[in-house]
Amino acid sequence: MNCPTALTIAGSDSGGGAGIQADLRTFALNCVHGMSAITCVTAQNTIGVQRVDALPPEAVSAQIESVVSDMGVQGVKTGMMLNSGIIQGVKSAIEAYQLEERLVVDPVMVSRSGAQLLDDTAIEQLKQLIPLACLVTPNRYEAQLLSGIEIKTIDDMKRAAETIYTYGVKAVLVKGGAMLGENRGVDVWFDGETFDLLKTKSVETKNNHGTGCTLSASIAAKIALGKDLKTAVVESKNYVTRALESALDLGEGNGPLGHFFPLLEK
Numbered sequence: 001m002n003c004p005t006a007l008t009i010a011g012s013d014s015g016g017g018a019g020i021q022a023d024l025r026t027f028a029l030n031c032v033h034g035m036s037a038i039t040c041v042t043a044q045n046t047i048g049v050q051r052v053d054a055l056p057p058e059a060v061s062a063q064i065e066s067v068v069s070d071m072g073v074q075g076v077k078t079g080m081m082l083n084s085g086i087i088q089g090v091k092s093a094i095e096a097y098q099l100e101e102r103l104v105v106d107p108v109m110v111s112r113s114g115a116q117l118l119d120d121t122a123i124e125q126l127k128q129l130i131p132l133a134c135l136v137t138p139n140r141y142e143a144q145l146l147s148g149i150e151i152k153t154i155d156d157m158k159r160a161a162e163t164i165y166t167y168g169v170k171a172v173l174v175k176g177g178a179m180l181g182e183n184r185g186v187d188v189w190f191d192g193e194t195f196d197l198l199k200t201k202s203v204e205t206k207n208n209h210g211t212g213c214t215l216s217a218s219i220a221a222k223i224a225l226g227k228d229l230k231t232a233v234v235e236s237k238n239y240v241t242r243a244l245e246s247a248l249d250l251g252e253g254n255g256p257l258g259h260f261f262p263l264l265e266k
């Protein structure tokens with residue numbers, strides 16, 4: 001049987017809410033064969049990140065080479081990459097295997113619980129990876145850092161999207177999960193020509209760990225399925241909203257999303 005494949009290049013979250021674990025679950029829900037290149041291992045739960053251990057950059061590149069050279073990959077996302085050495089290795093592999101057209105970069109910098117997930121010195125490397133991608137998906141704080149624009153309103157999100165677009169990426173999605181009130185459900189899309197406000201309802205829950213990882217993994221899975229980018233983004237946003245509505249009340253802090261709600265509905 002033929003099956004599309006998708007690759008996540010990201011960190012492991014021991015609590016299973018974000019990172020590799022959320023990504024592989026999201027790939028599976030899309031009936032796409034999931035593959036992983038683990039960048040680092042976090043000891044993490046719903047309350048915070050207790051420890052981070054990086055893999056050597058060569059170990060990350062080797063994982064990418066192993067799967068791409070043998071199994072092929074139709075959709076790729078990057079998540080937590082922690083340091084500049086890892087990002088440089090990932091960039092070289094993406095270029096060597098010409099994965100740019102199917103690459104989604106989630107520029108992970110800070111966790112929901114406030115832990116730093118990217119070294120300060122690695123932001124420059126991340127900025128150099130972004131132009132390779134077909135889509136970059138910064139949240140409010142990442143968009144502020146990447147654009148130098150303070151974001152308080154939807155208009156600010158638009159201006160930030162426009163600035164980040166000038167990096168050379170094909171499209172930008174500034175995510176609104178960290179905005180206030182109804183704006184939490186609003187993401188801003190900009191592809192160089194068109195702005196689009198992608199609106200869903202704002203879900204009232206503290207169990208929102210892994211929303212960004214799930215969104216970018218779902219987009220990569222839908223790219224692997226052959227959907228056009230905009231359709232992949234819209235469908236993925238709707239999936240995240242439903243998964244937030246079914247989020248799991250686990251732990252004392254921000255619980256994980258209910259990724260498998262479609263299976264429970266059957």
Ligand SMILES: Nc1ncnc2c1ncn2[C@@H]1O[C@H](COP(=O)(O)OP(=O)(O)O)[C@@H](O)[C@H]1O
Nearest residue numbers: 139175176177178184185186201202203211212
């Ligand atoms: N409370 C919420 N209600 C509705 N959508 C949300 C909510 N929180 C996050 N989202 C959506 O989840 C996706 C991820 O956004 P965000 O949480 O900002 O990313 P990140 O996890 O990178 O911080 C976006 O599509 C955003 O609109």
Ligand SMILES: Cc1ncc(COP(=O)(O)O)c(N)n1
Nearest residue numbers: 011018019080111112209210
């Ligand atoms: C391994 C890993 N990758 C990404 C995130 C960001 O997810 P969130 O913003 O929901 O904390 C995380 N906490 N851990």
